[in-house]
Amino acid sequence: MTRGFTGALCLSVAFTMLAGCGGSQPPIGAPGVGGQAASPQGDAASTPLPGGAVSRRVPRPLPRYPRRSDALLYVADDSSGAIDIFPLKKPNQRQIGSISNGVNDPWGLSVDSNNSLYVANGGYGTGNVTVYPYGSTSPSITYSPMYRALYALADSTGHVFVSGYNHHRKGHVLEFNAGRNYVIAHQQLGFETDGMAEDGQGNLYVAYRGKTSNSIAEFGPDLTNKRLLGMTIDQPQGLLVDSAGNIIVVESAADRIDVFPPGATTPSVTVTISGIDNLGELAMQNSETTLWVSSEGGFVYSMPYPLTPSTVPTKYEKIDGEPNGIAVSR
Numbered sequence: 001m002t003r004g005f006t007g008a009l010c011l012s013v014a015f016t017m018l019a020g021c022g023g024s025q026p027p028i029g030a031p032g033v034g035g036q037a038a039s040p041q042g043d044a045a046s047t048p049l050p051g052g053a054v055s056r057r058v059p060r061p062l063p064r065y066p067r068r069s070d071a072l073l074y075v076a077d078d079s080s081g082a083i084d085i086f087p088l089k090k091p092n093q094r095q096i097g098s099i100s101n102g103v104n105d106p107w108g109l110s111v112d113s114n115n116s117l118y119v120a121n122g123g124y125g126t127g128n129v130t131v132y133p134y135g136s137t138s139p140s141i142t143y144s145p146m147y148r149a150l151y152a153l154a155d156s157t158g159h160v161f162v163s164g165y166n167h168h169r170k171g172h173v174l175e176f177n178a179g180r181n182y183v184i185a186h187q188q189l190g191f192e193t194d195g196m197a198e199d200g201q202g203n204l205y206v207a208y209r210g211k212t213s214n215s216i217a218e219f220g221p222d223l224t225n226k227r228l229l230g231m232t233i234d235q236p237q238g239l240l241v242d243s244a245g246n247i248i249v250v251e252s253a254a255d256r257i258d259v260f261p262p263g264a265t266t267p268s269v270t271v272t273i274s275g276i277d278n279l280g281e282l283a284m285q286n287s288e289t290t291l292w293v294s295s296e297g298g299f300v301y302s303m304p305y306p307l308t309p310s311t312v313p314t315k316y317e318k319i320d321g322e323p324n325g326i327a328v329s330r
Contacts, residue, residue, distance in 0.1 A: 074109050101139065111329055
């Protein structure tokens with residue numbers, strides 16, 4: 001169940017829903033919005049509260065988080081069209097805020113090196129990515145177009161990648177220069193692309209589903225040198241690459257998490273979590289000591305990392321919605 005808010009400081013937030021792309025969208029690979037730099041939207045980083053928007057379910061005051069070092073857990077709440085926010089301290093914490101401005105059927109979540117939150121809005125026909133600086137409840141930029149956006153990732157060299165699929169159910173990966181809503185590169189991949197991750201050498205890994213195989217693809221800079229890695233994965237979704245180059249991926253339909261050593265097509269470790277519906281996305285901090293996973297049943301589980309055959313996951317949070325996406329601040 002979603003827990004009540006605490007704190008004694010009220011924040012008044014004006015809600016302005018973002019307009020959709022409207023009308024027909026440019027084809028994949030075409031400039032986003034006339035090739036113009038996207039205009040900043042909302043209050044950017046000026047709001048000192050993480051998730052200052054009052055929840056539709058529990059309209060109570062929010063606590064102040066004055067330090068950027070306060071760790072947060074973000075959970076995409078598909079039922080209410082919001083991002084639920086919890087302190088990243090220990091399991092079963094009270095919800096401290098939510099973000100709903102610009103959120104439309106949230107799917108994948110991620111954070112960049114500045115702790116800005118990226119929300120892939122998976123609404124059919126209106127997919128885009130909204131970005132929220134730490135402490136803000138309004139997006140500072142929106143990336144589009146995508147018929148349905150499923151994940152977004154900011155890399156280490158000033159680019160943003162968006163996965164999902166287009167009107168014809170063709171999976172694509174789009175590349176943007178950070179801060180500009182203009183597609184500079186794209187690649188088609190299967191009929192759906194989802195989780196993405198970057199390794200220490202700047203290579204991009206993308207989970208995809210195809211007609212004959214479901215697996216992971218690797219790309220070099222600017223989405224070049226596509227290479228299919230060859231492992232067989234049952235509906236891959238969440239994806240991470242750790243500092244040693246191990247690929248961590250969710251087999252959503254099988255309710256398990258696999259770890260593939262570099263170059264391997266067979267996992268070295270598999271952890272199964274049964275009874276909480278399909279597993280979704282993964283999250284991990286830079287310390288790489290804890291791994292989090294979401295499920296469509298509303299659960300978030302945590303487990304110590306690296307994974308071992310004896311790893312026992314622990315229930316971390318439970319919300320009323322279907323949380324495909326989760327993210328943790330660095």
